[in-house]
Amino acid sequence: MRDVPRRTEGRSKKRYERYYLGLYLLALAEHRLLRFPLKVLEGESSDFVLVGKSGEETGLEITRATDEDLQATMTRAERNLSDGPAIIASSFGYGGDQLEMEWCALVRTAVEKKVAKLSGFKPASRYDVLVPDDTRMGSGDRRKVIQVLTPWVRELKRREPRLGTISVAASLDVLYDIGEHLW
Helix, strand or coil: CCCCCCHHHCCCHHHHHHHHHHHHHHHHHHCCCCCCCCEEEECCCCCEEEECCCCCEEEEEECCECCHHHHHHHHHHHHHCCCCCCCCCCCCCCCCCHHHHHHHHHHHHHHHHHHHHHHHCCCCCEEEEEEEECCCCCCCCHHHHHHHHHHHHHHHHHHCCCEEEEEEEECCEEECCCCCCCC
């Protein structure tokens, strides 16, 4: 799956998830972090299960960092505009590290919602979370973002030992394993 259709042209949650799975696996392969053979099973809870050579299963959850107002606005705009919407961040800009703080809050909210549901998921040795950035502003200065998210991710993993990597897909980049082996 190389693209995700517009909302008005048959986009589904699964197509969206498959797109980001592909981006994620490509990034892992590029950095030689995939071990072969690898089997990918599509599921529901988890979205995907990655099965390695040893048979160990890793659940992969894909959850968007976004806000509902933005998504509703984009859906309405796509219905009314043939070329699609143009969503622009605040024309007044952001002061200091306000952009990064707002972005980190959206990522934390998305991950916390998934972590709260882990107990109802199909059993796996661990659960990784990939968070596509569907925000209106983007992550801003990634060094600031990593500084803010790293202690939070480490504490979250301490509280939830089944949690594996937490990564963010920002544009076509992947911030892999925040709080640990970032590349």
